[in-house]
Amino acid sequence: MVEARGVSRRFGARVALADVSLVVDEGEIVALLGPNGAGKTTLVRVLTGLVKPDDGSARVLGIDTWDCPRELRARMGLVPSGDRSLYLRISGLENLVFFGRLHGLSRREATARAWELLELVGLMEAARVRSGFYSHGMQKRLSIARAFLTEPSVLLIDEATHDLDPEAAAAMRELVRGLADRGAAVVWATQRIEEIRGFADRVTLLRTGEVAFSGSVSDLIAVAVPRRYVLRLRNGRAAGRELEPALRDAIGRRATIAAVEDGDAEHYLLHLAADAVLGDVLASLTAADVDVVACREERSEIESAYLNLAGGGE
Amino acid sequence: MTSLAPAVGPGSELRKLAAFVRRDFLIAWSYRLPFIGEWLGLVLQAFMFYFVGLMVDPAKLPAFGGDQVSYLEFVAVGIALAAFVALALGRVASGMQEEQLTGTLESLLMTPTSPTTIQIGSVLYDLIYIPLRTAVFLVVIAVAFGLDFDASGLLPASVVLLAFIPFVWGLGVASAGTTLTFRRGSGFVGLGSSILVLFSGAFFPLDLLPGWIEALASVNPITIAVDGMREPLLAGSGWDGVGRAVAVLVPLSAVSLTAGIVTFRWALRRERGRGTLGLY
Numbered sequence: 189m190v191e192a193r194g195v196s197r198r199f200g201a202r203v204a205l206a207d208v209s210l211v212v213d214e215g216e217i218v219a220l221l222g223p224n225g226a227g228k229t230t231l232v233r234v235l236t237g238l239v240k241p242d243d244g245s246a247r248v249l250g251i252d253t254w255d256c257p258r259e260l261r262a263r264m265g266l267v268p269s270g271d272r273s274l275y276l277r278i279s280g281l282e283n284l285v286f287f288g289r290l291h292g293l294s295r296r297e298a299t300a301r302a303w304e305l306l307e308l309v310g311l312m313e314a315a316r317v318r319s320g321f322y323s324h325g326m327q328k329r330l331s332i333a334r335a336f337l338t339e340p341s342v343l344l345i346d347e348a349t350h351d352l353d354p355e356a357a358a359a360m361r362e363l364v365r366g367l368a369d370r371g372a373a374v375v376w377a378t379q380r381i382e383e384i385r386g387f388a389d390r391v392t393l394l395r396t397g398e399v400a401f402s403g404s405v406s407d408l409i410a411v412a413v414p415r416r417y418v419l420r421l422r423n424g425r426a427a428g429r430e431l432e433p434a435l436r437d438a439i440g441r442r443a444t445i446a447a448v449e450d451g452d453a454e455h456y457l458l459h460l461a462a463d464a465v466l467g468d469v470l471a472s473l474t475a476a477d478v479d480v481v482a483c484r485e486e487r488s489e490i491e492s493a494y495l496n497l498a499g500g501g502e
Numbered sequence: 503m504t505s506l507a508p509a510v511g512p513g514s515e516l517r518k519l520a521a522f523v524r525r526d527f528l529i530a531w532s533y534r535l536p537f538i539g540e541w542l543g544l545v546l547q548a549f550m551f552y553f554v555g556l557m558v559d560p561a562k563l564p565a566f567g568g569d570q571v572s573y574l575e576f577v578a579v580g581i582a583l584a585a586f587v588a589l590a591l592g593r594v595a596s597g598m599q600e601e602q603l604t605g606t607l608e609s610l611l612m613t614p615t616s617p618t619t620i621q622i623g624s625v626l627y628d629l630i631y632i633p634l635r636t637a638v639f640l641v642v643i644a645v646a647f648g649l650d651f652d653a654s655g656l657l658p659a660s661v662v663l664l665a666f667i668p669f670v671w672g673l674g675v676a677s678a679g680t681t682l683t684f685r686r687g688s689g690f691v692g693l694g695s696s697i698l699v700l701f702s703g704a705f706f707p708l709d710l711l712p713g714w715i716e717a718l719a720s721v722n723p724i725t726i727a728v729d730g731m732r733e734p735l736l737a738g739s740g741w742d743g744v745g746r747a748v749a750v751l752v753p754l755s756a757v758s759l760t761a762g763i764v765t766f767r768w769a770l771r772r773e774r775g776r777g778t779l780g781l782y
Contacts, residue, residue, distance in 0.1 A: 199777065230777070238608055239777035258614035266612050272605025275525065277532040282525070289521035290613035292514045318532070334609075 189214050189342055189373035190235060194244035197230055197397075204230040206397045207244070212342075212373040217364065219388035219405075220377040226394040228377040229269055232346045235375065236266050248342050262291060265335030269346035269377075273331060276320030280311055280330045283319055284337065291338045298337075305333035308363060310356070324351035332360055336367070343367060346377045361387050417458045417466065418448065420482035421473065427453035431478075438476035439469050457486065515619045522623030523630065530627065541635075544585060548643045551577050564707050567737030575649045579659075579731050580704030582636045586663075587670055587724060590632050591695045594674025597624040598766070599681045617770055618763065621675060629671065633663055640735075655734030658744045662730035665751040669723050672758025679762070679769035698724050723754050 190212035197205040205227045212218045220228045233239040234246045237253040237260075246253045251260045274283050281302050288298030306315050309329040314322060319330060328351050335343060343364065349357035361383065368374050376388060384391060384405060391408050393401040401408060423431055428447050435445045435456065442464035448455040460466060470480050530537060555573030563576050601607035601624060610620050637660065644651045673694070701708075701715065702724035708716050719725055730747030733739045 197777070233777060236612060238611065238774060240775040258616065261612055262614035264612065266609075268605075268608065270605060273609040275529065275606060276604070277529045278525065282528055286521050286525045287609070287613060290518055290610070290615045292518075292614060294517075295521075 190218075190248050190375060192231065192235065192244065192246045195231065195234055195241045195246055196243040197227075197234065197239060197241050203397045205234070205241070208394070208397070208399055209244075210375070210392050210399075210402075212375055214373055215368050215371050216389045217368050217374040217376055217387065219384040219391045220375055220394065221379070221381060221384065221391055222394035222400075223379055225396070227397040228379075228394055229346055230397075231394070232266075232269075232344050232375065232377050235344055236264065237261075262338065263341040265338070265340030265343045267328075267331050267335045267343075267345040267348050269350070274319050274327060274334075277318060279316045280306065280319045280322065280326075280333075281315040283330060284334060287334050288337045293337070301337060302333075305336055308336070309333045310359065325353065325356060328352060329356065329360070332363070336363070339367070339370075339372075341372055343372050343374045344377075345375065347379070348376070349378070349380060349383060357383065415460045416486035417460070418484055418486050419445075419456045419458050419473075419480060420454050421456055422454060422479040422481055423477065432456075434476060435473065435478065438472045438478065440472070442472070443469050454481070515616060518615055518619055519623050519626055523627045526624075526627030530631075544581075544639055545642075547581055547585075548574075548578070548639075548647070551581060552647060562707070564709075566732065567739060569737070571736050572649070574643075574647055575651070575736060576707075576732075577705055578640060578643055578649060578651075579735060580702075580728055582639050583663075583724065583728050583731065584699045584702075584704045585639070586632055586636045587695050587699055588692075590628060590667070590670045591674045591677070592692070593628040593632070594625045594671055595677035595681060597628070597674075598678040602682065611774075617767055621678070621763070621766055625671065625674065629667060633667065636663065651735045652738035654740055655736075655738060658734035658739075658741050659731040661744055662727055662734075662747050662751070665748045665755060666723065666727040666730075668755035668759045669727075669751060670758075672755065672760070672762035675759070675762030676765045677762075679766035682766070682769040682773055698722055701725075702728055704728050723751060726750050 192208060192210040195205050195208045208231060222228050230239060234241050235248060235253055240254050248260060249263060284302035284305060285298045288301055289295060293301060306312050309332055311326060311329055314326060319327060332348060348360055352360060364374055388405060390404055392399055432447060439445060442461055444459045445456050448457050473480055552574050558573040560570045560572060563571060563573060701719040702722050708719050711719060726747050730744060733743045
């Protein structure tokens with residue numbers, strides 16, 4: 189339903205997208221992951237026909253998005269990244285009714301649909317309040333409601349949960365999941381990596397305009413190479429910073445280790461050297477008469493994979 | 503999956519215009535103070551010209567239908583039309599600029615609405631409100647200052663105004679397209695409209711100008727509109743002369759509107775291609 193093939197786009201000397209491909213099938217949620225400036229928003233804008241690619245092509249429902257006929261726009265929903273896409277001098281309800289009418293609904297249909305959506309996104313109480321008085325999170329929820337006005341076949345969401353509290357963000361993901369379950373293809377651009385687990389079907393990770401990874405969430409996790417661990421250590425003679433010299437002696441150059449700031453006296457942060465293996469380090473500690481009570485990664489494996497691929501890993 | 507089946511077609515495009523008018527009415531209503539200020543400004547301007555008129559020798563003014571008119575009677579149509587030109591041109595030109603500035607233009611373009619509908623819709627409220635305001639202004643100052651307007655001239659004058667509206671609209675649309683591309687274009691619009699109004703005979707008789715400027719000014723579309731409205735209102739000439747004014751204004755309006763729409767669509771496509779539509 190959504191297909192980008194070899195899309196490249198420059199803005200002056202800056203390469204925003206370089207040979208990016210993306211396919212989203214019916215009923216599928218594909219997360220577009222990447223740090224700021226990775227090219228997520230540009231790709232979303234290419235897919236909506238708001239930006240013309242220099243090379244390659246983008247097709248939605250089999251139609252080239254640059255031509256973007258009205259029939260195609262009628263079946264697409266967009267949640268843009270910024271707040272500046274609503275009429276701030278009129279109410280949330282009037283915003284939805286206006287855009288509903290531009291989607292071809294009659295005033296009565298648009299009003300009924302607007303009320304339904306305001307209830308879905310939890311804005312019933314603020315329906316008649318000027319949207320300029322809304323918080324960023326409320327404006328984002330209104331923007332999401334607008335994208336749902338006509339039950340789109342293709343939904344493109346750019347940083348939907350950026351301004352939302354965890355509860356509202358979860359509710360939005362549930363809404364989007366529901367739409368995908370009814371057959372819509374969803375592109376979910378985000379830099380909040382923790383939200384893609386159990387939500388996105390596949391991930392495309394962009395780094396400085398290039399695809400750094402494309403595959404399932406479990407494939408992404410497999411790319412993770414965790415290097416930082418939090419250890420809980422016990423030694424009958426010393427604890428906390430007093431134990432640090434003995435620990436350093438035990439592990440040598442294979443890692444660095446330090447007591448966790450603000451932690452209790454048993455927690456230490458271990459940072460493995462590039463060629464070191466965790467098992468060897470733990471064995472050295474045990475041999476030095478230190479009990480390893482617990483060991484866990486400092487980051488989730490998904491975060492670790494993200495940082496490795498996006499170039500932010502240590 | 504099935505969508506809510508939004509309507510796409512010429513009929514639905516026309517219905518969307520009503521949505522634009524409602525939106526702009528609600529937005530205008532949310533700015534009550536500027537709305538009232540605009541009216542007060544017009545009334546103050548009428549007072550100013552009333553007092554200026556006391557110093558003007560009516561013999562220096564052209565006669566209409568053989569009758570000498572007062573300066574305020576002479577200038578009232580000019581004030582109304584000049585305000586109409588300035589306001590309409592400014593609003594049409596800035597309509598798209600505002601959409602771009604507030605970031606709503608891309609949201610509009612993501613709906614199944616044609617660019618022409620968006621352009622017309624964005625200014626339709628003003629194109630209804632401003633002529634209405636012009637007519638109300640003329641009636642109010644005629645009553646307040648006891649001006650001797652011929653009531654039978656209201657309809658012919660309105661027809662001239664209607665023929666003139668697309669001319670201003672076209673200039674505004676062209677200006678909107680220029681602003682879309684160059685971001686800052688409103689200064690040129692203001693300058694252009696001021697020159698056209700200055701040399702239109704709106705505020706003083708054209709025969710006060712040097713001969714060659716007078717000749718140029720006589721083909722100024724605003725001159726034709728001002729004269730076309732003054733004759734029926736002040737001389738009581740009814741429909742005489744309206745046909746001539748309309749015959750000149752309609753083709754000019756058609757050219758202006760076509761050029762404006764072509765310029766605007768070109769600018770829109772260019773900015774979409776560059777990916778700078780949302781930038782201001």
